[in-house]
Amino acid sequence: MLVTQYVQRIMIICSAGCVLFALCSCSPDSAQTDGGRATGRPDPIDWPGYGGSSGEQHFSPASEISQNTVGRLGLLWSYDLDIENSVSQPLAINGMLYVTTGRSRITAFRAVSGNVVWQFDPDVTETAGRKLRSSWGSRGIAYREGRLYTATVDGNLICMDAESGQQLWSVPTVDPASGLYVTGAPRIMDEMVIIGNGGADVSDARGYVTAYDGNTGEQLWRFYTVPGNPADGFENDALELAAKTWNGEWWRYGGGGTVWNAITYDDKYKTVYLGVGNGAPWNHEIRSEGEGDNLFLASIVALDADTGAYKWHYQVNPGETWDYNASMDIALATLTIGGETRDVLLQAPKNGFVYVIDRVNGDFISARPFVKTTWASKIDPESGRPVEDPAARFPDGGSFDLFPGTFGAHSWMPMAFSPQTGLVYIPTSFIGSRISSGDVKADDWARYPGFGSDGGMSAAPIWDETNPSRSALTAWNPVDQELAWQVPTTGVTGGGVMATAGGLVFQGEINGTFNAYDASSGDRVWSFDAQAPILAPPIAFAAGGRDYIAIQTGSSTGAAALGTFFEDISIDYRNMARRVLVFALDGDASLPARKPLPLVAIEDPDFDAGSRPLLAGAIAYGRRCAHCHGLEGVAAGSAPDLRASYTILNDETFTVIVREGALVRNGMPQFEELADETLLDMRHYLRFEASQMRQ
Structure with a gap:
């Protein structure tokens, strides 16, 4: 449409x-x-x-x-990172591993x-x-x-x-x-x-x-x-x-x-x-x-x-x-x-x-x-x-x-x-x-x-x-x-x-697999289910006479904004693992089982699609929000899927979050310049997309 x-x-x-x-x-x-x-x-x-x-x-x-030897490669240890974009490349120096996440928070680990x-x-x-x-x-x-x-x-x-x-x-x-x-x-x-x-x-x-x-x-x-x-x-x-x-x-x-x-x-x-x-x-x-x-x-x-x-x-x-x-x-x-x-x-x-x-x-x-x-x-x-x-x-x-x-x-x-x-x-x-x-x-x-x-x-x-x-x-x-x-x-x-x-x-x-290929032929020789999207580049390093591979998992803006093109992969902000994974030969650690969460559109029986024009809300959402929350409201890990959020049902709640910045500490930006009418248009458009999801 x-x-x-x-x-x-x-x-x-x-x-x-x-x-x-x-x-x-x-x-x-x-x-x-x-x-x-x-x-x-x-x-x-x-x-x-x-x-x-x-x-x-x-x-x-x-x-x-x-x-x-790659057939013996296994997970050595993992660590859950902050709930934010996790697409950066770690550093490894003198037996230390340094990992940063979206808001420049750095964690230093003993690499082994x-x-x-x-x-x-x-x-x-x-x-x-x-x-x-x-x-x-x-x-x-x-x-x-x-x-x-x-x-x-x-x-x-x-x-x-x-x-x-x-x-x-x-x-x-x-x-x-x-x-x-x-x-x-x-x-x-x-x-x-x-x-x-x-x-x-x-x-x-x-x-x-x-x-x-x-x-x-x-x-x-x-x-x-x-x-x-x-x-x-x-x-x-x-x-x-x-x-x-x-x-x-x-x-x-x-x-x-x-x-x-x-x-x-x-x-x-x-x-x-x-x-x-x-x-x-x-x-x-x-x-x-x-x-x-x-x-x-x-x-x-x-x-x-x-x-x-x-x-x-x-x-x-x-x-x-x-x-x-x-x-x-x-x-x-x-x-x-x-x-x-x-x-x-x-x-x-x-x-x-x-x-x-x-x-x-x-x-x-x-x-x-x-x-x-x-x-x-x-x-x-x-x-x-x-x-x-x-x-x-x-x-x-x-x-x-x-x-x-x-x-x-x-x-x-x-x-x-x-x-x-x-x-x-x-x-x-x-x-x-x-x-x-x-x-x-x-x-x-x-x-x-x-x-x-x-x-x-x-x-x-x-x-x-x-x-x-x-x-x-x-x-x-x-x-x-x-x-x-x-x-x-x-x-x-x-x-x-x-x-x-x-x-x-x-x-x-993006589907959570971490793969190794033969560099000459392209044959896949090893794979690991990381249970979360991987966009970050991996690194390899040696410490204490042993080699290691490290990678961060988690989605980000950009690719996540295009979630409407890979809905079948089921990437969810709520339970997406943002981790650092470290591998070594004969590593035998495992990841906790991923618990799927159903993504269900909000119930909104009072919604009337014809009560407001849709185009103004679509434009405002597209220019401000889709980069994180996804085209057509289909999110892919970088931010919550608003079609399943009760915040879009209440004008006061939506305004407090979007214009007044109630969730800035969580990384949700404040849009203080948005007028009441624009906020209503955006909320109406999101309610429309939620209604489409319910069909």
């Missing part, structure tokens, strides 16, 4: 996630094993940063758990025993205000020389002692009054810490990254990713050059370009690579009068790590207009291409292509699609620019079936690269979008206020009917730019990926 289609169109923006010391054991020749035990390896083997310890490869040299050593809570629900509406929370933390670093959703970078959990310092990285917030993991660059921010989907954001002294928190440099108002001057020559690729008064919208996820430090070249996000708003016609490449949106930008000075850039989507950001993780590798050994970076961004870029000078090497791509036929090998289908920009005001959709062929869940096999392993989504400018007119567009989702266009999810899968784990050869193997996964996307020197690839699924 019309209401359902409208909500789907406006809410697909939910797509709108380290220490790089060279380890000789990362090379294929040095990963020698003896009966499943690594020989000559460093012990312990740590996982000190978001992407591991090997150029954001999400690869571990730990090899005791191998194709020969699972004993809690300390816990840290920055209490962001007290300080975040509207930034709490971002809903993502923390994706990870960083470690350097006895210190841990975390960033909170309200933009504070916090340093603490790794042994005691005591806070050493905290610095604000964003203006509290701005729409910027932080969900990504900090990264380490020698003695510096670098952090970006998010917010381009919901505010007039202008993105940047900032480097701080890791010892003192002193700001060392800042690099903006898009130019500001020319009347104010430009921070550097690179932004003055970039401004020539923008049109109109783009600065009124902020421009976007937030670096909310991908940051990779290259110790060899003392360079940091940024994966830059989408524009604000998405619609190129509104943002830049439909003209110009809009640098440095949707680009990989290389900076001098010591000074923050611009080195080079490569733009994956000039004039980006589909939320095809370049915020997906960037892995470093050394490949033999055309008989020449080259230091490269690898990225599989949302637009569906795998890119190989020379990391010394930014030269384009190759790119091929790993999914169906209707927006472009190819990337021109000479210019490195996409060969677009003009209809994808809906020039005549019609619609276009966009593949991949705005959710992306690859979202924030990290891929992995194995130096052993030379393959990248990509969590892949096949969802598309039917896009159009709708009734939006560039001349009179104004952003929906108060962190409301608004890209200046519409996008409704669609599927490729010729493809029986909705997602897959894709193994790709970046040298030949060819598919090596692919296995289907459940839901709209699988979880983050890790490869190991044991010849294995690990990935969790």
Whole structure:
């Protein structure tokens, strides 16, 4: 019906996630094993940063758990975490395991025993205000020389002692009054810490990254990713050059370009690579009068790590207009291409292509699609620019079936690269979008206020009917730019990926299975029922002469917002396990039995669907609530399913929670700006969806 289609169109923006010391054991020749035990390896083997310890490869040299021994892999211990988003990557250092959850709460464990050593809570629900509406929370933390670093959703970078959990310092990285917030993991660059921010989907954001002294928190440099108002001057020559690729008064919208996820430090070249996000708003016609490449949106930008000075850039989507950001993780590798050994970076961004870029000078090497791509036929090998289908920009005001959709062929869940096999392993989504400018007119567009989702266009999810899968784990050869193997996964996307020197690839699924695959063939060689969705990437580490695998379970916003597309999996906020699981060979622990809870729509005999218009409530719910509570009210773990909540039956209760913030301490944001009429519209729409559920 019309209401359902409208909500789907406006809410697909939910797509709108380290220490790089060279380890000789990362090379294929040095990963020698003896009966499943690594020989000559460093012990312990740590996982000190978001992407591991090997150029954001999400690869571990730990090899005791191998194709020969993985059949003995079992659960060693588990621990129930806070009831909030649980999608971050743990760290493992010197026999300690550090785990963070959605609101940057950190728990330190003895990795072998699972004993809690300390816990840290920055209490962001007290300080975040509207930034709490971002809903993502923390994706990870960083470690350097006895210190841990975390960033909170309200933009504070916090340093603490790794042994005691005591806070050493905290610095604000964003203006509290701005729409910027932080969900990504900090990264380490020698003695510096670098952090970006998010917010381009919901505010007039202008993105940047900032480097701080890791010892003192002193700001060392800042690099903006898009130019500001020319009347104010430009921070550097690179932004003055970039401004020539923008049109109109783009600065009124902020421009976007937030670096909310991908940051990779290259110790060899003392360079940091940024994966830059989408524009604000998405619609190129509104943002830049439909003209110009809009640098440095949707680009990989290389900076001098010591000074923050611009080195080079490569733009994956000039004039980006589909939320095809370049915020997906960037892995470093050394490949033999055309008989020449080259230091490269690898990225599989949302637009569906795998890119190989020379990391010394930014030269384009190759790119091929790993999914169906209707927006472009190819990337021109000479210019490195996409060969677009003009209809994808809906020039005549019609619609276009966009593949991949705005959710992306690859979202924030990290891929992995194995130096052993030379393959990248990509969590892949096949969802598309039917896009159009709708009734939006560039001349009179104004952003929906108060962190409301608004890209200046519409996008409704669609599927490729010729493809029986909705997602897959894709193994790709970046040298030949060819598919090596692919296995289907459940839901709209699988979880983050890790490869190991044991010849294995690990990935969790939305249906709660945690799997290990033969890295060369894709054969599934091990599986564990984790009893909860897994979107977070796993890690591998060694301590006390033994290898371990760790993973966090639990859903998150984004994928959870699309619960209407995998209702059969039955993900429920009320009993979804948010845990850290640690595995080892011959582990024999077990999880408590999951107790299913029936999801029953509220009884509402007095509801009259015709008593109020539905569309206003659908729009208000879609822009404010669906990101967590799900399209059409079908939740998938990130927040309660409101169709089964008695709060929607009572105007006073609904108002106290939504407008007055009665549940802020539980992570439910406050929407103080909503008028009585809007609250009535939202409640009426939710009562309607509950009535549909009862049928």
